[in-house]
Amino acid sequence: MKRPALWSVVLVAGLLSGCGSAGSGSSSGTADGTLVVWDWKSGEETAASYIEQAKADFAAEHPDVTVEFVAQPFDQYYTLLGTAIQAGKGPDVMLFNGGGQIRDRADALLPLDDYVTGDRQRLAGWEAFTAKGKTYAAPVTLQGHPLYYNKALYEEAGLDPDSPATTWREFTDDCEAITEATDASCLALGNKEGFGIQFFLSGLGPGVLTPREYDAWIAGDRDWNSPRVRRLFELWKETGDAGLNNDGANSTALFNDAFALFQSGEAAHIVGLMSDVGHWKDFGEFLDPDDIGVMPAPRAEAGAEPVLPYDGGIGYAVAKWTKKPALAADLVRSLTSKDALQAFYADAGAVVSDTTVDVSDGGAALSAITSEIGAGKPALHVALSTETLDLLGRLSQQILSGSTGVDEALEQLADSDRKG
């Protein structure tokens, strides 16, 4: 009977000492002559010609290398990627969202700075793929949060659609006029997933923070107790209390129920996107493209200088474990070549990272967006860690429902941000 007791002691001791790791393991790669790419885009019809162009560009230089695109479902993408990272083997090249998603996983990626020097000037949006001064992916699209408005509803409410509000007070006045004259709500808000607050923060934050505070926030020096940050969260509460949002914002999914509200003319404003979905091209399928306006964030505090908030949207990165780093980096460069990106813009309506791509045929809303790219700044929420964003989502729902106050929420966020 002694042996089992001894064994269990050894077992428990071994477990308590916690050997091994739950994170990245040993390295491994794929067979020679093949590069494997994971993404969630290549399966989409609108990305077909983009992938084809990129493949052609790569094949011109490396005719004997096969590139295999594996399209994963986006819902599961980071879970699958997490498993690959833990196993230390998987694709050579993979697609990432900019911001927290890539920064959290930078340890598993190869710094690309030496490989992409030639593309630095041509492409915009590098910051979202940069962690601790190193670049881990090349941007494909730009993702930002313009404030869209419905010009037809403005006209119905007797407002001038060509001169939207520039201050918060004017904005709430316009909102009142719209809700009185039409059945539409002022703002379309979908906060079921906790994404609504992220869009609100980034879309309206430039109208609250001073440029200095804004830049400090992006650089990581965030003062959650500053009066302007508090004001931004009070505005969030105000939109709920004053009835500016659609009903049931906490149970409305941003993707794509809130976008649908704007598209169907049931809401006059929405903080939308520039690429993928919920953007000018999507809205234009239901609304008259001439009725879609883009306005800068209304100024809620003196000294704020509203800019277009945008970042690198999605970008391709190279895994640390790849056996062909130079080849994989070349593929990333092909995936961001001008011809490929031009095709992506033409088919998907994505605002691509290449600033030399011609977008003159996109209509008024798109040109209003692209004209602001030069002066734009990274979006506020993209600078936060995924953990803080997760908390932000829950707290924002609590602020809307009244179960948590702004002060308490800011305290918790400051705490989470410090840890992150």
Add this chain to the structure above:
Amino acid sequence: MLVGGAQPTAGRPGAERTGRTKTPWRAQGASAGTGSPRAFGAQRAERLAPYVLVAPAVLVVATLRLWPLLLGVNYSFTGDGARDGTSVGLDNYAELVDDPLFRTALGNVGLLVLLLPVAVAIPGMLATFLFLRVPGHRLFRSVYFFPAVLSPVIVGAIFNLLLAYDGPLNSLLEKAGIGAVDWLGDPDVTMFTVVGVHIWATFGMALVVFLAGFSTLDTTLLDAARVDGASLARVIRHVIVPGLSRTIQFVFVTTMIGMLTSMFGLLYVMTSGGPEGSTYLPEYYIWIQQGQLNRPALASAASTVLFLIMLVVGLVQIGLLRRAGREH
């Protein structure tokens, strides 16, 4: 030892042939068995046979269940991110205890256990009505089972539409003058909404089990009760419930397992853990930590806690079933 071990090899054929002369044959066979080396080999093969036969099952359980389980427990004592691979002792568990979200998730497990009687009573009542042949019982029998064949994702999507703030249910309520309820956006309501939908989606299975139980019910007792003029409530209380006690216990156990293990799909589609994190369950928490927040070690710790809870629940259930079996 040896005599006993050799008994089946040499003893049985003789015993079959001679019937009553069992004992001398056995003794003879035993001595022959110990004597010849061939018989000794056969005897050893026979002793090993059971081990060889169970080996595949043991190997599958050990390599695919126990080993990963131990690895998971082991990972829960390591760190995430910068502390990846280093031993951190009980830090992850301390973090879990501090995390209000994980506490909510555990609280919701408790809520599910509390709601269990409702989840058992509904199919029980409906099965009783079917058994008592209410008008249209044939139609109801098939209609009730229908949701059980739908996947949680489809069920979730259907109810997302029905229960949306501007959805059909709320328009009905508003027309009736009751006012809209934010079924999926009010933290005090949403967990009950999801459990309600789960019960709707799964009660068909329990109903079938109940109907099977009813078919074993002694109809003479029911007839006697009717002849004596017992009311419906009394028939249920004194004849049906005691007669079905084993079935009820079985449904309790299976419904409990269903509630604790298969709510993920519904939560994922209907609430994503929200609003305000009020509908988190441990499984969902594990998934978020592992897949979204890149915290595999913390997720391992949460998995270990969930495993321990399920172990206790499982043991209690086995105990209940055993007791029920002994009673009959």
